[in-house]
Amino acid sequence: MSKTVEFYFDLGSPATYLAYTQLPRICAENDSALIYIPMLLGGVFKATGNASPAMIPAKGRYMFEDLDRYAKRYGVPLKFNPHFPINTLMLMRAVTGMQLRHPERFPAFIDCLFKALWVxxxxxxxPATVAAVLTEHGFAPEDVLALTNDETVKAALKDNTETAVKRGVFGAPSMFVGGQLFFGQDRLDFIEEALR
Structure with a gap:
């Protein structure tokens, strides 16, 4: 693998979900490694003074229409989650814990959560819905809950988030190729160019 894409992500972002559906193919086609780095988007927003575009009604309406266009272009399902915005602290701790403690199950874990949220x-x-989703996909909710209370896991998510902010991240998805930051799932063509 000659290059890598560092993918800073939070499950609660629909744009991140769309990037997630495309990055594995882009990296495979360009003989590049994809490195998943979970972060807490709420922490990034707080540190940078940013906020979700959905908080501005007109911009939010446009954003979801635009994301729907991209989903159709990519040929992937996308449904606006009626519960948006989702507090992802526990989810992202679980994701971080799964990556640290059970990396072999990490891809299936984030896949089931992205699907639950955005499909x-x-x-x-x-919590009951999270437990049901996990059980449906062969994960033990009590084991996942234990990961979210693991101090090493909590520290890792906090460190990832702080590192993201130090590197210039202000939202999700954020991707790095070398030292270059690319923000937004609508910048995937630039990532492909950078990998070439």
Whole structure:
């Protein structure tokens, strides 16, 4: 692998979901490694003074229409989650814990959560719904909950988030190729150019 794409992500971002559906193919076609780096988008927003574009009604309406256009272009399902915005602190701790403790199950884990949020429109703010989603996909909710309370896992997510901010990240998805930052799933063509 000659190059890498560092993918800073938070499950709660629909644009990040779209990038997630495309980056593995882009990296495979360009003989590049894809490195997933979970971060807490709320922490990034707080540190940078940024906010979700969905908080501005007109911009939010446009953003979801535009994301729908991209989903159609990519040929992937996307459904606006009626529970948006989702507080992702516990989810992102779980993701970080799975990456650290059970890396072999990490791809299936984030896949089931992205699908639950952005295809099935489920409320992952509710512990019972999270437990149901995990059980449906062969994960033990009690084991995942234990990961979210692991101090090493909490510290890793915090460190990832702080590192993202230090590197200039202000939102999600954010991707680095070498030292170059690319923000937004609508910048994937620039990532492909950088990898070439």
């Amino acid at each position: 099935d429109g489920r409320s992952l703010d509710e």
